[in-house]
Amino acid sequence: MxxxxxxxxxxxxxxxxxxxxxxxxxxxxxxxxxxxxxxxxVHYVSRAVGGTGLIIMEMTDIEPDGRISDYDLGLWSDEQIPSFRRIIDEVHKYGAKIGIQIAHAGRKAEDAAVPLSSSPIAANKHYRQPRALTTAEVKERVQMFKEAAVRAIKAGVDTIEVHGAHGYLIHQFHSPGINQRDDEYGQDLALFGVEVIQAIKSVMPEGMPLIMRISAVEYMDGGYDLEHSIELCRRYQAAGVDMFDVSSGGEGPTGKKKPANHPGYQVPYARAIKQALQIPVIAVGILDDPALAEATIANKDADLVAIGRAMLRDPYWALHALEGEERKSLIPRQYERGF
Ligand SMILES: Cc1cc2nc3c(=O)[nH]c(=O)nc-3n(C[C@H](O)[C@H](O)[C@H](O)COP(=O)(O)O)c2cc1C
Structure with a gap:
């Protein structure tokens, strides 16, 4: 096997x-x-038909101005629940589990007239100048994350992923290079993320795990390193995170340090967080070669592997990566003759 x-x-x-x-x-x-x-x-159900174990729906935002663009998904209103439920119910018919990534783009909201952030610093010269949230407004955003999670649960998800990576709002709080606040959310960089996790956990069913995506390192000059992200993860784990989805970067323009671009380039980060905190992790980043994905699990570098762009090319990546009886058990009856 x-x-x-x-x-x-x-x-x-x-x-x-x-x-x-x-x-x-x-x-x-x-x-x-x-x-x-x-x-x-069609997009999500195809990957379920294709044998994927867990589908995490794209960045889904807690308020309209928390979207990267006006064309993004949102869960700020109960009216949005049924269209999510329709997808989730269908995905379940193929034996896949499904979660939603709940997020706020913060200063990376491109269509917001005035984006919101921890501090009034633009992500780079192509982004609008954001406004710093007041302390009371930060607390409102914690509540909005919680309400979006309630809606995701009503829609039938099996898990929730909190987006704490890629330079979006939670990352804008826990990054020492971005957060210049002097209130409680500046004195304790992890506080906003911790409160979001605690709020979401308080409405999640007991047996449902909470995943958090984290950027293990930053690439901007003066950006944080793995030591900082492990300490953040320690706080987030104590607040209720059950598994980390380990990515990197996205906080702004890269400096002298550039993201690597080779197969498995983020696996060492996943392994480091797994080992430091004894917590399950998802590894991601050019794991398209099934032998590499297999080795990542076999070596105990990660518990799960995420396959992004390769699944855009091939919705049946899982069916193609697995062999023999394992593949056979995933093939929908209607497609058996194709295999
Ligand atoms: C079209 C596209 C959209 C993405 N959107 C998101 C997103 O909504 N949330 C997120 O955390 N990462 C997002 N990512 C990053 C992917 O989840 C993944 O981490 C990245 O593509 C690296 O994995 P890969 O090499 O297997 O593609 C996106 C990537 C692509 C290509």
Whole structure:
């Protein structure tokens, strides 16, 4: 039996294999109402038909101005729940589990007239000048994360991923290079993330795990390193995170340090966080080669592997990566003759 094809259990959450579709924005909500449409339905259900163990729906924002663009998904209103439920119910028919990445773009909101952030510093010269949230407004955002999580749960998710990476709002608080506040959220850089996690945890069913995506390192000059992110993860774990989805970068323009671009380039970060905190992790970043994905699990570098761009090219990546009986058990009856 392969490692990729093994089941995975975390609390009441059981995956049929170790293969994850990571969140990937589709910028496809033409109606600008934050609701997933037929594009999203086909997109996510295809990956479920393709044998994926866990699908994490793209960055889904807690308020309209928390979107990267007006074409992004949102969960700021109960009216948005049914269109998510339609996708989630269908994905479940193929034995896949599904979560939603809940987020706020902060200063990276490109269509907001005045983006919000921890501090009034633009991400780079192409972004608008953001406004710093007041302390009371930060607390309101914690509440909005909680309400979006309630809606995700009503829509039927198996897990929730909090977006704490890629330079979006939570990252804008826990980055020493971005957060210049002098209130409680500046004195303790992890506080906003901790409060968001605690608020979401308070409304999640007992057996449902909470995932957090984190940038393990920053690439801007003076950016934080792995030592800082491990300490952040320690705080977030204590607040209730059950698994980290380990990525990197996205906070702004890269400086002298550049992100690597080779297969498995972020695996060492996943391994470091897993070992330091004894917590399950998802590794991501050019793991398209099934042998590399398999080795990442076999070496215990990570518990799950996420396959992003390769799944855009091939919705049946999981069916193609697994072999023999493991593949056979995933093939929909209607497609058996194709294999
Ligand atoms: C089109 C596209 C959209 C993405 N949108 C998101 C997103 O919504 N949230 C997120 O955390 N990462 C996002 N990412 C990053 C991916 O989840 C993944 O981490 C990245 O593509 C690296 O994995 P890969 O080499 O397998 O593609 C996106 C990537 C792509 C290509």
């Amino acid at each position: 392969s490692n990729l094809g093994r089941t995975f259990q975390l609390k009441n959450f059981e995956l049929k294999n170790r293969i994850v579709m990571p969140p990937m924005c589709q910028y496809s909500v033409e109606a600008k109402d934050g609701k997933p449409n037929d594009w999203h339905f």
